[in-house]
Amino acid sequence: MKFVKIAGLGKYLPSKRLLNSDLEKMVDTSDEWIIARTGIEERRIAEKGVGASGLAYKASQIALERAGIDPQDLDLIIVATITPDTQFPSTACYLQDYLKAKKAVCFDMSAACAGFVYALVNAWQLIRGGLYKNALVVGSEVLSTITDWEDRSTCVLFGDGAGAAVLTESTEPGFLSAYLGSDGSQTDILNMPGGGSRNPISSEVIDNRMNYMKMKGNEIFKIAVRIMVQAANKALVKANLDKSSIDMLIPHQANQRIISAVAKRxxxxxxxxxxxxxxxxxxxxASSAVALCEAWEDKKIHKDSIVVLDAFGGGLVWGSCVIKWV
Ligand SMILES: CC(C)(COP(=O)(O)OP(=O)(O)OC[C@H]1O[C@@H](n2cnc3c(N)ncnc32)[C@H](O)[C@@H]1OP(=O)(O)O)[C@@H](O)C(=O)NCCC(=O)NCCS
Known part of the structure; x- marks a missing residue:
């Protein structure tokens, strides 16, 4: 079995900023409420017509340059997204074309907010098993296109962006362990009911606003804290490490209060x-992907740092992975 490391990270955030004060003019909310309940002050919004592949391309170029890897040497591209450019082809295929990464095998990963962690684990295992050498893993979302801008309970929460990681073979580990989980009995608490094969786009779907994210925020909140703590602990046990060995926790950025509760536990x-x-x-x-990239850019991750990614999302799905920075 091969060892695998992250060789380069990149991110891209659209320049348009949507402030809480802008949302105050759109729905019945307030800057104070949003900050107190979520910790969010602003979010980025992609230009109209720019898909997930467009954001992914910009983040990927930076990650590849930092890794010193030519796109033509990529064997694998996985894009984690719930806002693909089109139902098919995959966003990863569009990205392959932009990058001219001709020999790469490309597919999308649908695991909502845990998608980047799921995709990292897949790429790690495919390199580990010897099938591929160089992989590009991207989390890219244009959530503004599936956000109901008339629903104050969800529209204050989401934003657009992309983060990318290049994974390669390594002489030392690298990826130490992972723990992934899913619970399909909870599909009703966070989903987008319209636009798929069950409720294809129709005037009825649009009239009923089924082409937007629906969420039972309170229920998710309670489950999220429990499963994020459990996932991190299980991944650490698999790596033969204790939580005291964590140098940098990269949690999914859903709600500041969720993160604080996880950190406390x-x-x-x-x-x-x-x-x-x-x-x-x-x-x-894109949240975990951008956070990982920024933690590295901010020099909060050094050689030998133990980094733990910890995410959850609609499905429900969750996952954590432990990486030693080499
Ligand atoms: C969505 C979330 C911020 C709501 O916070 P909360 O403290 O649970 O708030 P509640 O849903 O209990 O609502 C409290 C009140 O605020 C109101 N409210 C909801 N959104 C509001 C907004 N944007 N502005 C002002 N008031 C709002 C509600 O209508 C409710 O009013 P009521 O008491 O008169 O009925 C929180 O539940 C959350 O973050 N959940 C997790 C969501 C998540 O992680 N999703 C992504 C998963 S990857």
Whole structure:
């Protein structure tokens, strides 16, 4: 079995900022409420007509350059997204074309906000098993296209962005362990009911606003804290590590209060948790990817740092992976 490491990280955030004060003009909400209940101050919004592949391309170019890997040497591209450019072909195929990564095998990963962690684990295992050498893993979302801008209970939460990681073979590990989980009995608490094969786009779907995300926020909140703590603990046990060995926790950025509750239960001090929710809101699969990239850019991750990614999302799905920075 091969060892695998992350060789380069990149991110891209659209320049358009949507502030809480802008949302105050759109729905019955307030800057105070949003900050107190979520920790979010602003989020980014992609230009009309720019798909997930467009954001992914910009983040990927940076990650590849930092990794020193030519796109033509990529064997695999996985894009985690719930806002693909089109139902098919996959966003990964569009990205392959932009990058001219001709020999790469491409597919999308549908695991909502845990998508980047799920995709990392898949790429890690495919390199580990010897099938591929170089992989590009991207979390990219244009959530603004599936957000109901008339629903104050959801529209304050989400934003657009992309983060990318290049994975390669390594002489030392790298990826140490992972724990993934799913619970399909909870599909009703976070979903988008319209636009798929069950309720294809129709005037009825649009009239009933079924082409937007629906969420039972309170229910998710309680489950999220429990499963994120459980996932991190299980991944750490698999790596033969204790929670005291975490140098940097990269939690999914859904709600500042969820992150604080997770950190408290894992007894992790504030300076070992990366937070960017105030600036970007919840970007689903892009959240962990951008947070990991920024933690590295901010020099919070060094050689030999133990980094733990910890995410959950609609499905329900959740996952954590432990990486030693080499
Ligand atoms: C959505 C969330 C922020 C709501 O916070 P909360 O403290 O649970 O708030 P509640 O849903 O209990 O609502 C409390 C009140 O605020 C109101 N409210 C909801 N959204 C509001 C908004 N944007 N502005 C002002 N008031 C709002 C509600 O209508 C409710 O009013 P009521 O008491 O008169 O009925 C929180 O539940 C959450 O973050 N859940 C997790 C969501 C998540 O992680 N989703 C992504 C998973 S990947």
């Amino acid at each position: 894992l007894s992790i001090p504030k300076d070992k948790i990366y937070l960017n929710i105030a600036r970007y809101g919840n970007m689903s699969s």
